[in-house]
Amino acid sequence: MATTPDIGASHLPAHLGELLDGAARARPHAVAVRCEDDVLTYGELHAKVRATARRFGSLGLTGHGATGLLLENTPDSVVAFLAAARIGLRLVPLEPGTPRSQLTSAQETLGPLSVVGHAARLTALHGTKGEDPLDCPLVPVEDPGDVPPGGNVGGEPSPAVGDVGDVGDEPFVHQFTSGSTGEPKAAVHTQRNLVNGAEIYARAYGITEDDRILTAVPLLHSFGMVAGLVTALRAGAQLVLLGRFTPARLLRTLDQHACTVLVAAPMVYDLTTRAAGAGSPPPRPPRSLRLCLSSGAALAPDVAQRAEERLGLDIQQVYGCTEAGVIAARRPGDGAGADLGVGRPMPGVRVRVVDEQGVEVPRGEEGALLVRTPAMFTHYLGRPDATRRAFRDGWYRTGDVARLGPEGHLHLIGRKDSFINVGGKKVNPLEVERVLLAHPSVVEAMVWGETTGGTGERVRATVVARATLPATELTSHCRARLLPHQVPAAVDFVDSLPKSSMGKIRRSRR
Numbered sequence: 433m434a435t436t437p438d439i440g441a442s443h444l445p446a447h448l449g450e451l452l453d454g455a456a457r458a459r460p461h462a463v464a465v466r467c468e469d470d471v472l473t474y475g476e477l478h479a480k481v482r483a484t485a486r487r488f489g490s491l492g493l494t495g496h497g498a499t500g501l502l503l504e505n506t507p508d509s510v511v512a513f514l515a516a517a518r519i520g521l522r523l524v525p526l527e528p529g530t531p532r533s534q535l536t537s538a539q540e541t542l543g544p545l546s547v548v549g550h551a552a553r554l555t556a557l558h559g560t561k562g563e564d565p566l567d568c569p570l571v572p573v574e575d576p577g578d579v580p581p582g583g584n585v586g587g588e589p590s591p592a593v594g595d596v597g598d599v600g601d602e603p604f605v606h607q608f609t610s611g612s613t614g615e616p617k618a619a620v621h622t623q624r625n626l627v628n629g630a631e632i633y634a635r636a637y638g639i640t641e642d643d644r645i646l647t648a649v650p651l652l653h654s655f656g657m658v659a660g661l662v663t664a665l666r667a668g669a670q671l672v673l674l675g676r677f678t679p680a681r682l683l684r685t686l687d688q689h690a691c692t693v694l695v696a697a698p699m700v701y702d703l704t705t706r707a708a709g710a711g712s713p714p715p716r717p718p719r720s721l722r723l724c725l726s727s728g729a730a731l732a733p734d735v736a737q738r739a740e741e742r743l744g745l746d747i748q749q750v751y752g753c754t755e756a757g758v759i760a761a762r763r764p765g766d767g768a769g770a771d772l773g774v775g776r777p778m779p780g781v782r783v784r785v786v787d788e789q790g791v792e793v794p795r796g797e798e799g800a801l802l803v804r805t806p807a808m809f810t811h812y813l814g815r816p817d818a819t820r821r822a823f824r825d826g827w828y829r830t831g832d833v834a835r836l837g838p839e840g841h842l843h844l845i846g847r848k849d850s851f852i853n854v855g856g857k858k859v860n861p862l863e864v865e866r867v868l869l870a871h872p873s874v875v876e877a878m879v880w881g882e883t884t885g886g887t888g889e890r891v892r893a894t895v896v897a898r899a900t901l902p903a904t905e906l907t908s909h910c911r912a913r914l915l916p917h918q919v920p921a922a923v924d925f926v927d928s929l930p931k932s933s934m935g936k937i938r939r940s941r942r
Contacts, residue, residue: 433784433792444631446600447623448517448665451630452478455668459641464664465507466689467673472507474668477514480575484515488548491571493521498542498606500524500535500568502549503652505673510651510661512548512573517623520599524606524618525652528553532566539568541618541814542606548573600624606813607654609754618813619755628780629658629757629807630666635779636763637723637748639693641668644720646691648674648682648700654754655727658807660695669693679707686718694721694743697728697936698735701747705738717744723764725750729936732869749774751844756828757807759783760842773843781805783842785834790824793835798845801834802827833860852881853889854917861891864920867913868893873901876929878937879920893920896928 445451452474455464460475472480493499499516503509503525516523524542526535528549535557539545547557551572558566605621633639647660651673664671672689674682682704685691696704701724724743727750739747751774752758760783762775777783785799786792793799804827811819822829833845845860852859861879868877876896881889895906903923910919929937 433782444624444627446598446627448514448626448662449599451627451662451665452481452514452518455665459668462641462668463670465510465671465673467505467507467675470507472511477507477511480511481514481518484511484573484575485518487575488515488521488571489519491569493519493546493548493569493571495520495522495602497544497546498522498524500526500530500538500542500545500547501573501652502526502528502530502547502553503650504528504550504553505647505651505656505675506550506573507673508550508573508575510671510673511575513651513661516548517599517604520602520604522603522606524608525657527650527652532557535566535568544568546571550574600627603810605657607754607809617815617818619809620811620813621807621809625757625807625809626658626662627666628805629654630662632758632778632780632805632807633659633663634667636761637693637725639663639667639669643667643669643693644672644689644691645669645693645695646672646674646682646685646689648677648694648696649728653728654752654757655697655750656695658757659725659727659750679704683718686721690720691718692720693723693725695725698726698731699729699931701726701731701739702735705735705742717742721745724748725761727752727758751775751842753830755809755822756803756805756830759803759805759830766841771837771839771841773837773841775842776840777842778805783836784827785836795836795838798833798835801830801832801842801844803830804828850880852879852891854881854891855888857917859891859918864891864893864910864914864918867910868895868906868920870913871901871906871909873897873899874906876937878929882921890921891918892922892924894924894926894929897925901925 456474456478461473463471464474464477465472499521501512501523546569548571551574554570554572557570600623602622603620604623606618607621608616608618645660645664647656649656651657651661661671672685672691674685721743724745724747726747731747731749736747748762750758750761758778759781760775760777762772766772782804784792784802786802787799802824808828831847831849835843837843846862850861852861864879865877868874874895875898878894880892882892884890906923907919931937
């Protein structure tokens with residue numbers, strides 16, 4: 433078993449309201465959230481969150497039903513998120529462009545649903561003439577300027593429509609898993625989970641009130657939500673939001689606001705470094721940047737190398753999942769080398785690699801990865817059987833096959849449930865994908881198992897190529913580098929692969 437020192441939960445705030453209260457008392461005039469010219473200090477953020485909490489309460493939003501938040505990377509969305517936390521709502525972060533049909537499907541899982549979002553998004557949900565009205569209340573995040581009777585932005589909110597007491601261990605975020613390997617499920621996190629997750633990041637990377645964290649990934653995903661928003665709140669740091677991503681805007685924002693930490697997905701690093709490399713001479717690295725974090729998908733070696741050259745720093749890969757939060761990561765002191773894998777377990781995280789009987793295997797051997805972390809989810813909403821299957825004696829089954837290196841670094845081999853059974857021989861699709869991606873004309877690749885009748889499967893590949901490429905050329909390329917049963921029986925070419933907003937390929941949507 434690999435472990436790191438436990439996080440002392442006794443001294444940590446129990447919920448997000450405590451984090452905000454403490455930061456507003458300590459640094460009321462410091463910038464809390466910035467998105468271009470839209471800026472809130474911690475004092476202003478505190479006041480707006482309390483006023484919005486009162487507004488939500490007066491409109492009947494309570495923890496008895498679920499509240500969907502069309503969560504965008506804007507200060508108003510941050511205010512709405514923290515106001516929902518303050519009054520103990522059951523919050524469901526949703527893609528800003530979630531269509532009416534998906535909201536209807538979400539209601540089947542969540543029950544009665546209110547939807548909060550920017551007014552323009554809510555207008556789109558009203559539908560066109562002749563469509564049935566959406567069967568849920570729609571509440572704008574924008575502050576209408578009205579304070580309920582008896583309310584005072586500078587005073588304490590009324591308990592009837594404001595704070596609801598200690599909500600740290602109550603269900604808060606209901607976060608749908610990516611669905612990249614199966615049907616999405618709503619993983620339920622408490623506010624204490626999120627605070628603990630932020631403490632992990634702050635401790636691992638020494639994040640303090642002097643940092644400016646540019647979050648170039650969606651706040652609605654756990655990486656952006658915890659590594660960006662909640663970690664900034666925990667440290668009293670400045671959260672810098674990019675708004676709509678373009679490579680030029682990201683590079684300009686890094687310099688203009690002297691950002692010290694960049695939270696981004698591999699796709700962002702790829703696009704940004706390609707754009708930056710197009711100029712001559714190449715621009716200098718951002719002057720204040722000290723830390724680059726990457727998560728959401730594997731960071732390709734060529735992207736990592738280009739990012740290091742352009743940004744002047746090694747990119748620290750972060751491995752985690754919706755259910756457990758951050759599990760392991762590389763850190764600046766680790767240096768470079770192939771034996772680093774996805775890094776070492778983060779502070780307070782314990783990992784085990786076990787065989788099919790649950791017995792821990794020696795270091796260097798492959799097995800199923802189990803984890804325990806203070807940022808762990810509590811259950812899948814309405815899925816007791818799935819929740820039971822997710823745990824083994826209190827340890828979360830990640831579904832990943834892994835091994836631990838001699839120095840405790842974690843190496844991911846693949847997902848057990850994605851292995852392809854070819855005549856009784858197991859094929860790891862990630863291994864085949866790595867070979868395909870080594871071909872100079874292949875941009876992206878997804879490998880999967882196609883049922884051939886009975887219980888047999890064959891290997892199939894779907895590929896995005898830079899130029900016209902014969903399938904026979906790719907097959908020959910694979911035959912020279914793989915065993916016969918690993919070679920794709922067929923290759924399909926497409927213009928793009930289905931992805932999440934983090935750039936992660938959705939394997940369940942071939």
